[in-house]
Amino acid sequence: MSALDAIDTIRAFNRFYTNRIGVLARDYLDTPYTLTDGRILYELAAHQRISATELNRDLGLDPAYLSRILKKFRLAGLVDSAPDETDRRSQILSITERGLDVYKTLAARSRARIEEDLTQLDKSRQAELIGAMQTIETLLAPAAAVPAPIVLRPYRIGDMGWLIETQAVAYAREYGLNEKFEGLIAEVAGKFIASFNPKRERSWIAEQDGGRVGSVLLADGGGDTAKLRLLYLDPQVRGQGLGRRLVEECIRFATAAGYKTLSLWTNDMLTAAIHIYEKAGFRLVSKERHRMFGPECVGQTWELELTKAKLVSA
Secondary structure: OOHHHHHHHHHHHHHHHHHHHOOOOOOHHHOOOOHHHHHHHHHHHHHOEEEHHHHHHHHOOOHHHHHHHHHHHHHOOOEEEEEOOOOOOOEEEEEOHHHHHHHHHHHHHHHHHHHHHHOOOOHHHHHHHHHHHHHHHHHHOOOOOOOOOEEEEOOOOOHHHHHHHHHHHHHHHHHOOOHHHHHHHHHHHHHHHHOOOOOOOEEEEEEEOOEEEEEEEEEEOOOOEEEEEEEEEOHHHOOOOHHHHHHHHHHHHHHHOOOOEEEEEEEOOOHHHHHHHHHHOOEEEEEEEEOOOOOOEEEEEEEEEHHHOOOOOO
């Protein structure tokens, strides 16, 4: 194939694919938004807080065009903004609850449309399609192997089943814990759902590329004490600061809900999690040896006086 033929083939594919995903449509996924609007909402949801300057740099949009979209979002109540203290020409943007709802609607419809396409292909054709897409990305941007942003969201039906299975399998594989540990997780998760109080309790599920990669629960421990339960990170996202982020979400919510103390129970072999707790200001208040889950462990109770919490992120 000549260079000219290669160029024309790529251009033809670009036309096909942009039509396929609705780049030019003004009613992207049957909503009043465009694909660009959806991408901006995705970045805002993923980052929680980001400056307009950073958003413009990451997306490569014309500043005036981005400014018009953000103005539209603010008028619609999708985005809040505040002055950027480090750059007076910029603003700090944060997505509102309404904006998050719009983002979730777009994400759900996008996944449904892709699923519809995939159901027309058998498993081998699906693998061929995904492999071809990965090949294009690798060849054109070999240095762009940057992990997708991690988004935190509340619990949805099905999450607890995932949480129980994932943690039970992971701890059995990594530490040799038996089925009694799975029973404990199921008990904690079941109680959380059965007696859930949204004013006093919260859950966070971490998603990356649409897949669940982490979780934590904040439960009412009675009186002025909240309990941090079932912190978990998938191995593929460990070392990226997600554990600290989840713990800090618990601290912020517990403080806002009026608790004075945040308590947790863990085991000594979970050294990475314990390091996070220590950095956040938790102190070890008791420990005991046990064999509840097979191997000998040292159970530890940690507590944090919320007024003494050490938060890294604003």
